[in-house]
Amino acid sequence: MVLAAAAPAxxxxxxxxxxxxxxxxVSGGAAWDRVRALHTSGTIATGGLTGSFxxxxxxxxxxxxxxxxxxxxxxxxxxxxxxVWTQDPAGEVTLQRGEEALEAxxxxxxxxxxxxxxxxxxxxxxxxxxxxxxxERTFAVVEITPHGGRPFxxxxxxxxxxxxxxxxxxxxxxxxxxxxxxxxxxxAAADSGTSAPVFVAFSARAGTGDAKYDVVVQATAVExxxxxxxxxxxxPQRPPADFALTGGAAxxxxxxxLRNNHVYVQVAxxxxxxxxxxxxxxxxxxxxxxxxxxxxxxxxGALQARGIGEGVEELAVTRVGEMRxxxxxxxxxxxYVLPLTNLAEVEGVDVAxxxxxxxxxxxxxxxxxxxxxxxxxxxxxxxxxxxxxAGTELPFVFAGHVPAVAGTIDGLAGRFTIDTGSRxxxxxxxxxxxxxxxxxxxxxxxxxxxxxxxxxxxxxxVTCAGLLMLGTVEVPxxxxxxxxxxxxxxxxxxxxxxxxxxxLRRFRVTxxxxxxxxxxxxxxxxxxxxxxxxxxxxxxxxxELVVEDLIPGGPAAAAGVMPGDRLLALDGVAVxxxxxxxxxxxxxxxxxxxxxxxxxxxxxxxGDSREVEAVLxxxxxxxxAPALGGAPP
Numbered sequence: 001m002v003l004a005a006a007a008p009a010x011x012x013x014x015x016x017x018x019x020x021x022x023x024x025x026v027s028g029g030a031a032w033d034r035v036r037a038l039h040t041s042g043t044i045a046t047g048g049l050t051g052s053f054x055x056x057x058x059x060x061x062x063x064x065x066x067x068x069x070x071x072x073x074x075x076x077x078x079x080x081x082x083x084v085w086t087q088d089p090a091g092e093v094t095l096q097r098g099e100e101a102l103e104a105x106x107x108x109x110x111x112x113x114x115x116x117x118x119x120x121x122x123x124x125x126x127x128x129x130x131x132x133x134x135x136e137r138t139f140a141v142v143e144i145t146p147h148g149g150r151p152f153x154x155x156x157x158x159x160x161x162x163x164x165x166x167x168x169x170x171x172x173x174x175x176x177x178x179x180x181x182x183x184x185x186x187x188a189a190a191d192s193g194t195s196a197p198v199f200v201a202f203s204a205r206a207g208t209g210d211a212k213y214d215v216v217v218q219a220t221a222v223e224x225x226x227x228x229x230x231x232x233x234x235x236p237q238r239p240p241a242d243f244a245l246t247g248g249a250a251x252x253x254x255x256x257x258l259r260n261n262h263v264y265v266q267v268a269x270x271x272x273x274x275x276x277x278x279x280x281x282x283x284x285x286x287x288x289x290x291x292x293x294x295x296x297x298x299x300x301g302a303l304q305a306r307g308i309g310e311g312v313e314e315l316a317v318t319r320v321g322e323m324r325x326x327x328x329x330x331x332x333x334x335x336y337v338l339p340l341t342n343l344a345e346v347e348g349v350d351v352a353x354x355x356x357x358x359x360x361x362x363x364x365x366x367x368x369x370x371x372x373x374x375x376x377x378x379x380x381x382x383x384x385x386x387x388x389x390a391g392t393e394l395p396f397v398f399a400g401h402v403p404a405v406a407g408t409i410d411g412l413a414g415r416f417t418i419d420t421g422s423r424x425x426x427x428x429x430x431x432x433x434x435x436x437x438x439x440x441x442x443x444x445x446x447x448x449x450x451x452x453x454x455x456x457x458x459x460x461x462v463t464c465a466g467l468l469m470l471g472t473v474e475v476p477x478x479x480x481x482x483x484x485x486x487x488x489x490x491x492x493x494x495x496x497x498x499x500x501x502x503x504l505r506r507f508r509v510t511x512x513x514x515x516x517x518x519x520x521x522x523x524x525x526x527x528x529x530x531x532x533x534x535x536x537x538x539x540x541x542x543x544e545l546v547v548e549d550l551i552p553g554g555p556a557a558a559a560g561v562m563p564g565d566r567l568l569a570l571d572g573v574a575v576x577x578x579x580x581x582x583x584x585x586x587x588x589x590x591x592x593x594x595x596x597x598x599x600x601x602x603x604x605x606x607g608d609s610r611e612v613e614a615v616l617x618x619x620x621x622x623x624x625a626p627a628l629g630g631a632p633p
Contacts, residue, residue, distance in 0.1 A: 044217050071319060094401070461484065547562070
């Protein structure tokens with residue numbers, strides 16, 4: 001972002017055009033008229049990692065590119081006037097066509113073109129917001145909404161006339177970029193033969209509220225009108241392949257375990273024995289600190305991590321020399337290191353980590369839920385029409401790093417992320433729920449913990465929708481969560497909802513990230529998907545299963561189970577002998593009407609145990625909520 005400096009008197013009236021004109025005057029005035037491009041280089045620091053950056057910006061068009069090296073990572077992002085792209089540490093390029101990415105890029109282009117001074121470059125709506133004060137300083141706040149973009153606030157310091165910060169509301173978070181260290185930069189000589197400086201902010205600090213995770217950049221040099229090639233802003237070419245399949249095969253097949261609708265595969269890192277890892281189309285490659293220690297991996301940094309939960313966790317960065325998935329080998333891979341707090345306790349699996357976006361970028365991946373096998377195919381050798389066919393083709397766009405498909409739920413349109421890391425069927429985002437008043441429409445009578453991930457648990461009101469459409473594919477009677485969380489991935493206002501394993505397991509699913517295509521074929525797992533039949537959310541504590549959440553009026557609650565109780569035995573068999581996964585499987589999937597005997601003990605080890613009987617039933621009932629009443633408005 002280009003911004004500038006100096007200091008006359010405060011404008012007498014709060015007119016946005018006058019304030020922005022003053023901004024131009026104090027930062028170089030007419031000298032800006034002859035600046036065509038800027039190249040800025042300097043240092044970058046965040047979360048304990050340091051490095052360097054370079055940006056190139058074309059002021060007349062809004063095209064831009066930024067490259068960085070940060071600790072063990074490097075990457076880039078750019079906008080060529082039409083296409084938004086990102087490049088990951090391994091050099092893989094992803095085109096970002098989602099609404100949020102496009103709006104953010106248009107805002108950046110507005111700022112790059114200095115369209116507050118040259119509105120013909122990028123039109124925008126301007127309006128004044130109330131003044132703000134901090135100590136002795138007063139700020140005039142101009143809200144700017146670029147054409148095709150989203151509103152952002154520009155805070156102009158009354159004392160200097162310069163921007164102090166920009167505040168922009170994204171899909172999940174509010175990003176505040178604070179500016180400082182204004183310095184003159186010489187421009188090319190005008191016709192008179194004399195040059196004149198423009199003033200540029202050499203420092204910026206961007207964050208979302210916790211200074212510990214702010215990104216701090218400090219420019220060390222600013223070059224005016226650097227030479228730029230015609231393709232300087234275009235997406236870069238894909239790097240040489242960093243993977244191989246045994247014997248040069250077109251594809252490899254590996255088995256997986258399905259648990260809680262989650263896909264677990266065995267992965268060998270740096271020659272160590274294979275460990276179970278969650279295959280998550282909504283995640284990145286990561287290992288737990290326990291796994292990193294086991295492998296002797298060197299970690300760096302303490303970056304901010306968000307997931308479906310409302311909390312924030314810290315992640316570090318490491319490199320894995322070799323990763324093996326059956327007959328597939330990947331070399332020199334970046335992995336994040338994240339605790340996955342409580343995931344093992346919730347899942348009943350000592351999960352070593354997650355495989356996600358990075359694997360899906362390199363292979364076409366088929367998940368055959370019925371036969372419990374995963375197929376990795378070289379993208380150039382994938383033919384969706386071969387064999388039994390990949391199924392119905394659904395184009396998608398990336399919402400960050402997650403595929404998002406256009407669809408409807410009971411006639412309401414939106415984009416739905418496709419997330420194999422979610423155990424549920426459909427989770428509708430809180431802004432979508434509120435926008436369409438879905439709580440009143442569906443009248444759900446279940447309010448419960450529905451999932452667990454990075455950032456902790458998530459609560460939702462649970463119902464059964466009538467029909468989910470993903471493109472032309474029909475999914476009748478999906479169990480549907482109306483998310484109530486204020487923060488986390490399921491509060492993203494740009495998306496309608498998230499489709500997880502509860503829906504995906506009905507199909508044979510194929511992801512083709514390079515061509516931005518998803519395929520759904522019939523023949524998935526025939527097991528009926530249910531939300532719950534006992535009304536219990538159980539979490540392992542040591543070797544005990546603790547009732548962390550209880551659905552009021554559900555079978556367990558009606559039988560007398562209390563929050564905090566320890567489940568000791570199921571139908572006379574000790575929980576320790578059965579294992580947490582088997583206990584959950586019985587309580588969730590045994591047929592409605594099944595009577596189960598639960599031996600429980602109150603909180604703490606000294607309490608008396610008691611046995612109760614619960615009668616399982618579907619929660620919620622597998623019929624559309626009566627509030628639907630036909631076609632939606």
